[in-house]
Amino acid sequence: MFLRNCWYVAAESREVSRQPFGRVLLNEPVVLYRREDGSPVALEDRCCHRRAPLHLGTLIGDRLRCGYHGFTFDTSGTCVAIPGQDKVAAGIGVRSYPVAERHRYVWVWFGEKEKADPTLIPDFSYNDDPAWAAVGACLHVEANYLLLVENLIDLSHVPFVHSSTIGSAEDTNPKLKTERGEGFVRVTRDAPGISTPPSMRALGFAPVVDQSKIITFKPASNIWIDIPTKDAAPVAGRNEPMQRRVMILNAITPETERSCHYFWVNARDFDLGDTERSAFFLKTVTQAFNEDKNILEAQQKNIELDPKAPTLNVNADWGGVQAVRMMDGLITAETARA
Amino acid sequence: MFLRNCWYVAAESREVSRQPFGRVLLNEPVVLYRREDGSPVALEDRCCHRRAPLHLGTLIGDRLRCGYHGFTFDTSGTCVAIPGQDKVAAGIGVRSYPVAERHRYVWVWFGEKEKADPTLIPDFSYNDDPAWAAVGACLHVEANYLLLVENLIDLSHVPFVHSSTIGSAEDTNPKLKTERGEGFVRVTRDAPGISTPPSMRALGFAPVVDQSKIITFKPASNIWIDIPTKDAAPVAGRNEPMQRRVMILNAITPETERSCHYFWVNARDFDLGDTERSAFFLKTVTQAFNEDKNILEAQQKNIELDPKAPTLNVNADWGGVQAVRMMDGLITAETARA
Amino acid sequence: MFLRNCWYVAAESREVSRQPFGRVLLNEPVVLYRREDGSPVALEDRCCHRRAPLHLGTLIGDRLRCGYHGFTFDTSGTCVAIPGQDKVAAGIGVRSYPVAERHRYVWVWFGEKEKADPTLIPDFSYNDDPAWAAVGACLHVEANYLLLVENLIDLSHVPFVHSSTIGSAEDTNPKLKTERGEGFVRVTRDAPGISTPPSMRALGFAPVVDQSKIITFKPASNIWIDIPTKDAAPVAGRNEPMQRRVMILNAITPETERSCHYFWVNARDFDLGDTERSAFFLKTVTQAFNEDKNILEAQQKNIELDPKAPTLNVNADWGGVQAVRMMDGLITAETARA
Numbered sequence A, B, C: 001m002f003l004r005n006c007w008y009v010a011a012e013s014r015e016v017s018r019q020p021f022g023r024v025l026l027n028e029p030v031v032l033y034r035r036e037d038g039s040p041v042a043l044e045d046r047c048c049h050r051r052a053p054l055h056l057g058t059l060i061g062d063r064l065r066c067g068y069h070g071f072t073f074d075t076s077g078t079c080v081a082i083p084g085q086d087k088v089a090a091g092i093g094v095r096s097y098p099v100a101e102r103h104r105y106v107w108v109w110f111g112e113k114e115k116a117d118p119t120l121i122p123d124f125s126y127n128d129d130p131a132w133a134a135v136g137a138c139l140h141v142e143a144n145y146l147l148l149v150e151n152l153i154d155l156s157h158v159p160f161v162h163s164s165t166i167g168s169a170e171d172t173n174p175k176l177k178t179e180r181g182e183g184f185v186r187v188t189r190d191a192p193g194i195s196t197p198p199s200m201r202a203l204g205f206a207p208v209v210d211q212s213k214i215i216t217f218k219p220a221s222n223i224w225i226d227i228p229t230k231d232a233a234p235v236a237g238r239n240e241p242m243q244r245r246v247m248i249l250n251a252i253t254p255e256t257e258r259s260c261h262y263f264w265v266n267a268r269d270f271d272l273g274d275t276e277r278s279a280f281f282l283k284t285v286t287q288a289f290n291e292d293k294n295i296l297e298a299q300q301k302n303i304e305l306d307p308k309a310p311t312l313n314v315n316a317d318w319g320g321v322q323a324v325r326m327m328d329g330l331i332t333a334e335t336a337r338a
Helices: A145-153 A153-160 A277-307 A316-336 B144-151 B156-161 B275-306 B317-338 C145-153 C153-161 C275-305 C314-338
Strands: A007-012 A020-026 A029-034 A041-043 A058-059 A061-065 A080-082 A100-101 A105-109 A132-139 A175-181 A184-196 A208-218 A223-229 A243-256 A259-268 B005-012 B022-024 B027-035 B040-044 B058-060 B062-066 B080-081 B099-102 B104-108 B133-141 B175-181 B184-195 B210-216 B222-229 B243-256 B259-268 C009-011 C021-025 C028-034 C040-046 C058-060 C064-065 C079-083 C101-102 C103-107 C132-142 C175-181 C184-195 C208-218 C222-231 C243-256 C260-267
Touching: A007 A029, A007 A243, A007 A259, A007 C243, A020 A243, A020 C243, A041 A100, A041 A105, A061 A080, A061 C028, A080 C132, A105 A132, A105 B243, A132 A145, A132 A277, A145 A153, A145 A208, A145 A223, A145 A243, A145 A259, A145 A277, A145 A316, A153 A277, A153 C028, A153 C040, A175 A316, A184 A316, A208 A316, A223 B243, A259 A277, A259 B259, A277 B144, A277 C028, A277 C101, A316 C021, B005 B022, B005 B027, B005 B259, B027 B222, B040 B099, B058 C275, B062 B080, B104 C208, B133 B275, B133 C243, B144 B222, B144 B259, B144 B275, B144 B317, B156 B275, B175 B317, B184 B317, B259 B275, C009 C021, C009 C028, C009 C243, C009 C260, C021 C243, C040 C101, C040 C103, C064 C079, C132 C275, C145 C153, C145 C208, C145 C243, C145 C260, C145 C275, C153 C275, C260 C275
Parallel strands: none
Antiparallel strands: A007 A105, A020 A029, A029 A041, A058 A061, A100 A105, A132 A259, A175 A184, A184 A208, A208 A223, A223 A243, A243 A259, B005 B104, B022 B027, B027 B040, B058 B062, B099 B104, B133 B259, B175 B184, B184 B210, B210 B222, B222 B243, B243 B259, C009 C103, C021 C028, C028 C040, C058 C064, C101 C103, C132 C260, C175 C184, C184 C208, C208 C222, C222 C243, C243 C260
């Protein structure tokens, strides 16, 4: 059971091209491609004829021709040609999905089409704002998407999972502020005077920094993490404390009940044209998020070994629990309506 | 549910030797080997004692000794020796299968033994007729066998799947003749004046040919495809149009509900002793049938993702639909009798 | 369903260190590590918080800190620290298992704690008796543990599975003595005048030997195989017949219903300090037990293909059948009590 009336990231913009691309999303096979004018199309990746995946097919202009028997579909999913037949009966076709491209992502809507309002697309503008430099990738994780949602809302894991990459081992006692509003959950973690995380040390920070993390969750599974960092001690030859802001955007799209696609972006408001800096962040954050993947997949295996084993909620889980409850409520309401 | 009272190809003749060979067929483990006189034997590949596969055992003359505890079986499956015991109680043994070798294949009968009439073996004589040169192989396909049956009866896929190997991209509008007779389904596709398929171009045909395909299906899963090809345009220095006949034999044996063994033969009535020609056909057709395997396995995965997703029948499916219906009828009747 | 009120080998002593080590035993995730004083600890390998495996964590003194959010557990499984909280509520923790180290193994008790009497640990003292030289290993086998129990009690497989390693092809007609006592099953196989097994030939035995195997099974899955071997023919220059004793210890711990961990030891009462001899036994017996693994995993696959296919018991199975019955009785009684 997934929330359907919302926008999900289906792919990074660069993944979608004139070569049809197939991905399972919310347990459904989806094929993505671009029209000749560059705009994206998302169709059911399963021919209505014999269920072959359309991503094995060929683009003829803006139309996708199945690689099996040549059934051809326009961008609305309507079957417009069947080899060996003069006519195609009305109503034959595959499902098309509302699709939009924004912030270097291709977003797909799995719910009722008439509700697919592009203004509802989560604001991931840091990913293409010229005032920011952004790197990112898509990671396949063999774990239920909510495990990753919880992971990102409860950053109390950072000192334990990431102390050799993006975290500080000392960041275990932050001031926590938590908030549930209309359509969002927010957790603010202030960690003054912690030893500087390795990734920040590389930027030239003092050995001790003040770091905050403002984590905002919005359904279905979008999380913004705003991370301002500032020298907490004087540095020789530096008049003003160095301060930098990193924004981590996270969009998680379920693949199946036990796997998901994790789209992440690391945006920064400094060294904008510095490609070496970009390569550094891409490498370091990839390494960090593979540390999460390692834990999450082990957690998923443990859950499958005994799905009834209990869990326990503590203070730090407040945000994750609120997010899961918000999702439960939305899914229940959506299901009841349908 | 598989049709049982019929002959299935269990192996190519060359696969069966004095080294016992195990294969799962119709969800049953079968071991194949040859007697000292060369004749084939097919037994249940599961010792009656502790269920170890007998193909891990050793031949002692014509008898097969289990590799685990040495239980020994004669070619009827009767247990004739149990180490450490003087006598073997009557009735102990493994199942034996009626078996016959014909047309370079070893055929096995899974149904009632008294019905195993060798004259019912499908006529695959092109595979060992001296007037024909034949090459072939066995391909393991992770898809239900009926998907492959449909693939072979409805050759409207050829211009889309095989245009770089054995098909012509123009062959999308053939004259179709279809026929359902007593125990067979036949589809005739006449494609006059199509661009010559790559595999035929290599034989020296004109750039345009007239090509027919006469496809005959007989239960459980045997398909003959007779392919006469003829120059459709004059070739300099050639008085008579070149014409050649290729016959593709196909026998598909279910392994499980979701996988099958695909035995294919490409026989030709020309260049009989030409080993280079044989190597060419083996290579090209292997490549082509791997194109099918690629589609079929993707189709199977899509089906498993949502087994209830509908399919659609169009004109070209007539033959496949008739074949599947014929099979349904036969299986229902067989089950009702049992 | 596994017997729980008994000691199982969880690991070889050398596998357990200050680096936490995870293993699934009886379908439960278990983490093993050593205290600073070297004594072993066995805890549930699933954090009570979010079910991450604790073996991905870190030891802080004798305490294990989860690698995800830093929940810290003492050796009793009690949670003693939750980062970001001053206090830990009472009763929070993971399961701890009674554990004992003996005979170079770490043993774990999965049943009622108060019954975990270390004097019930099977006597595997040959593994660390200075009068014996022992080698061994742990083999992962994708088969139900009872298949391996049957394998070890019924050594009539030896001449068929192991004739190129530790068995004699002639050892098919031993004198068998069988016995079921209080809490044990014993099978004695006397094989006088058999051709010397390859592994024994390497020790300098005559080409023909008298060899016995005294096999003792005790629940849940411990098997001692005492193998005295003696020259059965004179050897030039040897006044007295060579005689040697090898003792094979076997402890099998279920991983899941379809897989197990096989801990084996080959102990000998000769050439005690001879490291080359030890290397020889380690290599030869590893090879032999991989021959078993090969059969057992094939057997398991055949069983899964048709779980209802029958088995057959013959004289040689008496011991195995008694062992399985003993286990059935114990498990039924234990379940009834619970």
